[in-house]
Amino acid sequence: MADLIVQIKNLSKAFTYKKVLDDVSLNVCMGENLVVFGRSGTGKSVLLKCIIGLLRPDAGEIYIDMQNVLRMSEKELNEIRKQIGFLFQSGALYDSMSVRENLSFPLIRNFKFSKKEVTDKVMHTLELVDLIEAVDKMPSELSGGMRKRIALARTIITEPKLMLYDEPTTGLDPLTTKEISELILDLQKKLNMTSIVVTHDLICASIIADRAIFLKDAKIMYQGTIEELTSSKDKFLQNFFSTDIIKA
Amino acid sequence: MKITNLKKGTTWNILNEYFSTIGGLSIFTMEFLKNFFKPPYDFGEIKKHMDELGVKTLPIVSITGFIIGFVLVLQSQPIMIRFGAESFLPSMVSLSVIRELGPVLTALIFAGRVSSGIGAELGSMRVTEQIDAMEVSAINPFRFLVVTRVIACTIILPILCVYVIFIAIIGGYIALILSQKMNFSYYTDSVLASLKFGDVIPSILKTYVFGFIVGIVGSYKGYTAENGTEGVGKASTTSVVLSSLLILLFDSVLGKLTLWLWPT
Ligand SMILES: Nc1ncnc2c1ncn2[C@@H]1O[C@H](COP(=O)(O)OP(=O)(O)OP(=O)(O)O)[C@@H](O)[C@H]1O
Ligand SMILES: [Mg+2]
Numbered sequence: 001m002a003d004l005i006v007q008i009k010n011l012s013k014a015f016t017y018k019k020v021l022d023d024v025s026l027n028v029c030m031g032e033n034l035v036v037f038g039r040s041g042t043g044k045s046v047l048l049k050c051i052i053g054l055l056r057p058d059a060g061e062i063y064i065d066m067q068n069v070l071r072m073s074e075k076e077l078n079e080i081r082k083q084i085g086f087l088f089q090s091g092a093l094y095d096s097m098s099v100r101e102n103l104s105f106p107l108i109r110n111f112k113f114s115k116k117e118v119t120d121k122v123m124h125t126l127e128l129v130d131l132i133e134a135v136d137k138m139p140s141e142l143s144g145g146m147r148k149r150i151a152l153a154r155t156i157i158t159e160p161k162l163m164l165y166d167e168p169t170t171g172l173d174p175l176t177t178k179e180i181s182e183l184i185l186d187l188q189k190k191l192n193m194t195s196i197v198v199t200h201d202l203i204c205a206s207i208i209a210d211r212a213i214f215l216k217d218a219k220i221m222y223q224g225t226i227e228e229l230t231s232s233k234d235k236f237l238q239n240f241f242s243t244d245i246i247k248a
Numbered sequence: 249m250k251i252t253n254l255k256k257g258t259t260w261n262i263l264n265e266y267f268s269t270i271g272g273l274s275i276f277t278m279e280f281l282k283n284f285f286k287p288p289y290d291f292g293e294i295k296k297h298m299d300e301l302g303v304k305t306l307p308i309v310s311i312t313g314f315i316i317g318f319v320l321v322l323q324s325q326p327i328m329i330r331f332g333a334e335s336f337l338p339s340m341v342s343l344s345v346i347r348e349l350g351p352v353l354t355a356l357i358f359a360g361r362v363s364s365g366i367g368a369e370l371g372s373m374r375v376t377e378q379i380d381a382m383e384v385s386a387i388n389p390f391r392f393l394v395v396t397r398v399i400a401c402t403i404i405l406p407i408l409c410v411y412v413i414f415i416a417i418i419g420g421y422i423a424l425i426l427s428q429k430m431n432f433s434y435y436t437d438s439v440l441a442s443l444k445f446g447d448v449i450p451s452i453l454k455t456y457v458f459g460f461i462v463g464i465v466g467s468y469k470g471y472t473a474e475n476g477t478e479g480v481g482k483a484s485t486t487s488v489v490l491s492s493l494l495i496l497l498f499d500s501v502l503g504k505l506t507l508w509l510w511p512t
Contacts, residue, residue, distance in 0.1 A: 052384050086384040090376060090377055094378055096369075
């Protein structure tokens with residue numbers, strides 16, 4: 001068995017009596033791309049936030065690199081977090097900083113790079129998301145899709161071993177979606193990056209997924225490859241993945 | 249821990265809100281102190297905030313300072329003349345401006361301008377997950393956003409206050425020479441002659457406390473904002489109300505303390 005990078009055991013989380021995650025267990029191997037499906041409001045974002053320690057689950061354990069995230073001191077948690085990237089569903093770009101400052105912020109604060117190395121890295125990463133021309137713009141001057149890509153650039157610039165993407169391609173046109181998905185795949189190959197990707201987007205999922213899970217009613221209802229899920233005989237899955245809506 | 253399922257507007261809800269604010273603010277202040285005594289300090293950020301605060305408030309406090317001195321003389325001159333005490337006018341201006349009006353009015357204006365600004369700024373960073381984003385990139389948002397702002401406020405308000413006092417004294421002089429002849433050096437001499445240690449130093453020291461209040465209340469309200477844009481607006485307005493109240497409260501307490509330590 002390959003090395004496990006994320007282990008989730010019996011995770012539960014509720015908000016004011018509403019159970020969002022109920023006894024969820026999940027393992028992710030090193031270098032794997034895992035896609036998380038689920039209808040809106042089923043707790044996909046909550047799951048990612050629990051993994052990185054932004055939300056505290058009510059019960060269960062989370063291990064990253066065999067270390068228990070919930071039992072860590074702030075310092076240990078920060079050491080782990082330096083190796084994890086998190087793309088927020090909303091992007092969460094720093095409004096008061098330009099694109100360049102947004103990207104260099106984690107580099108300058110957490111790693112000891114020279115000024116030139118930082119500039120090089122910023123430019124190189126912007127090239128990956130095809131937004132070199134935006135380097136000196138403020139976030140308020142960017143379109144929704146551009147913000148998404150800048151947020152992605154900010155997350156991958158530190159080359160983390162584990163990436164948590166919350167809907168990386170929502171709001172992008174099909175062509176950009178394809179490019180971004182290929183970028184995620186590329187990062188996996190080049191840096192042996194592990195990714196957990198929350199998405200509704202079948203184009204993106206079919207490009208990157210090694211394995212997919214489906215959250216429903218606070219549990220992992222289905223698990224398998226994309227082909228297995230999309231060709232499933234299950235009524236609910238057939239409905240979810242059906243393209244009939246477009247044809248009709 | 250706040251009880252969340254109370255009906256809006258009921259007495260219980262108001263009391264609950266009141267006590268959870270006091271509790272929350274105390275814990276927040278402790279957190280600040282814990283971080284404050286832990287170097288390194290982010291001098292670059294502190295300086296940036298000080299510049300911004302100075303630029304933002306200088307025009308309005310200049311006008312206010314001038315008007316305080318000007319109106320004070322304008323209003324009290326007839327009364328002083330009635331009592332035959334005109335010669336005390338300069339010292340009256342300086343004493344009231346230095347002991348009370350300067351520090352408190354500057355602090356209240358500072359609260360209105362700065363506390364609301366910090367509340368709104370941090371509040372919008374909270375609800376758009378920017379604070380979470382810092383946290384997950386292993387950058388301590390409390391140190392980066394809160395500690396630097398509170399320090400900047402605490403340093404800048406006393407400076408503004410001294411400046412306001414100067415302007416107010418000049419404003420008083422201008423009001424004075426509108427109706428009578430008095431040369432500037434005589435005026436400043438009588439202003440200075442009446443001042444004692446117990447008049448000046450305690451009131452400057454008290455503005456450090458006011459600056460701290462403005463910074464910490466604005467940061468607390470912003471940092472703990474919730475419920476989207478509505479929460480940002482609420483953070484901004486409630487931080488002005490709360491910091492103004494606390495400034496007035498501490499003004500009476502510290503005023504009493506000053507009189508006790510340096511009886512006049
Ligand atoms: N901080 C919070 N406080 C209270 N409830 C929350 C909070 N965060 C999430 N929830 C609730 O948890 C549930 C799951 O939310 P989550 O954001 O994980 O959904 P999601 O699966 O990411 O949906 P989407 O696809 O729309 O992003 C929702 O019902 C939401 O109302
Ligand atoms: Mg979500």
